[in-house]
Amino acid sequence: MATLNLKNVKTRPHPTARDTAVAVRPLSAGETIVSVPAWTTALLISEKGRRCDWCGCLPLPGDPLLKCGGCGSYWYCGKKCQLRQWKAHHRSICKYYARYTASAAFQGLPDEEKVDAVLLSHTLANLHESPAEDPAREDDSSPYSVFQTLIEYTSVGYSVPPVCGKSTSISPSPEASSLYARFGNNNFVLHSHLTAFAHGIFPLTSRLFNHSCVPNAVVKYKLKEADLPCMEVVAIADVAEDEEITIPYLDPAIPLDVRQHQLQSRYGFKCNCVACTFQRKINPVPFPSPEDLKGLEAILRQRIQLTGVHSHALSSRYLLPQLPPDLFPLLHDSYLPSLSEAFSKTSHDGEYALALEAGLTLLGLYSMIYPRNYPLIGMHALELAKTAWNASIQGVPGKSEDARLKEARSYLVLSREVLGVLGPEGDPGGPMEEINTLTELLRADGPA
Known part of the structure; x- marks a missing residue:
């Protein structure tokens, strides 16, 4: 979190959410409010072999990606990206990955859940491989610590997917269950030019910004070779000092009933923004x-x-x-x-x-x-x-x-x-x- 700059935003109590992010000073449309590197990411199934598994970049024309010689299922811009992902988590899952993705437990998942299963595997391996993310480390600014403060997913019937490792047992570990309980309502879909390419975890963004169907900010992603994707929260309207900063969790054009159902089931709240209030009145x-x-x-x-x-x-x-x-x-x-x-x-x-x-x-x-x-x-x-x-x-x-x-x-x-x-x-x-x-x-x- 060393690159994080919070000079533009602070939190205060919220009547229904845990808290809310407000502007420290007046912000102009187009201004970057925060810039947050990903904690972990996983490419969509359709993007595997097309983009770098570490930085998310597309290769230059005529410059093919470098394939992992161990599992044959991860591709990289070059040695630097490969080494960074190896150290972060890939060395913990490389030799098990082919068996894992071929397992009945993994193959039985919908594509969307397969991505989150791989993301969960990356996250767990990252915790075990990175001393800086040791859960026992008493540092409330670490991505792990922030992630643990997020609200758990409470929808009835959800199950933790299998994790890549020595065993692909369907029975999850307590650690996997604890992490996955926060996946459903806190992960982000990364996009380039508004086209999705990966899922990712950005704990501080999840912790700070509430949803609105009439947001005054949106997220975008910056890609740079050898670095994990970086999320920027950008103001799309002028924001007054002490005004709440909100982002859209869903496309505001989704029909009201569908939108409300998804917000309730995935995020655990009913939206009462000006758009939802108006649409309820006329429906x-x-x-x-x-x-x-x-x-x-x-x-x-x-x-x-x-x-x-x-x-x-x-x-x-x-x-x-x-x-x-x-x-x-x-x-x-x-x-x-x-x-x-x-x-x-x-x-x-x-x-x-x-x-x-x-x-x-x-x-x-x-x-x-x-x-x-x-x-x-x-x-x-x-x-x-x-x-x-x-x-x-x-x-x-x-x-x-x-x-x-x-x-x-x-x-x-x-x-x-x-x-x-x-x-x-x-x-x-x-x-x-x-x-x-x-x-x-x-x-x-x-x-x-």
Whole structure:
């Protein structure tokens, strides 16, 4: 924890949670609140052999990963990453790993639980291999000590998975049970450009930050060869001194009932944020008839166009509570998934006029559901910019080429503003590089 800087945050008592994190001073949108290295991580099954098992980095083109000669199941950027993971925990599990992953106990787990089983194995081995993480060490700042203060998972019916070692017995040790009791409600899914690649443990972040469906901060991950992934908690809105800092444990666009069930079953609380409170008041909402739907979508698109799609994250306020009652049907649980699918399909199939209409409607819905500067708004705006650019190239009827190019530029401005607040994260390149490339293409096509 030596790299941790807590000059921006302090804790105070919370009426329902153990405590809450508040800002020590005023914070600006885009400011890093804390930077926390991972305690342990484990790659998703789909990422094994594709990324380095230690630092999470992707190899450079033409530069293959180095495979562990012992188990043949771990891959590394190079000798430095391999040596660091060997010392941390791999030497305790290397010779047992192949038998472990082939066991019936491991194979019977869902993929998500397999990742957590490996993560638990890494964590236990890390405790045994690293003197600094000795449970008997009286240091309340160590990752182990902080992790032990986290609230245990209390859901009925959960079971501790087998751990890699000399025995793959299903019967867990007391130490494994104690650690795993805190896995379900405290682990994080690591992502690069919002695409998941690993699970990881960041005890202090779990200890500090509570959830909100209208958060003023989000997490991102920085990857650097030879180092474990580092989590940064970034403010996406200005935060006043003594204001609580919250992050989203789940996607705020998940339907209310599903979201509440997952928060209750996985984290043990009922969310009463402004979004959940508003949605409870208006539920259940009817799904609009096909003839009404087009009119409601047109109204939503007009609202977005009137506010200006290039305005900073669309609004300085959270818009959902201001949604007119006649638009409530657009919050029906099935509407957002169907609209998202329609945008993806038409954009992929080259039906750009339909894609741009569906995409603008989706942007309007995102601007209601998500808070200011939420990264998914920026990612979607980038997809809209690329769609408008393709429409200009193809000469899609309905608007002139200049109008399509102007449309693409406005979406790019929004995307740059929102993703600029988040800043670079994950793998090299990604959306900011795409934004820069498309900006140059649009500049070559003439003035805005």
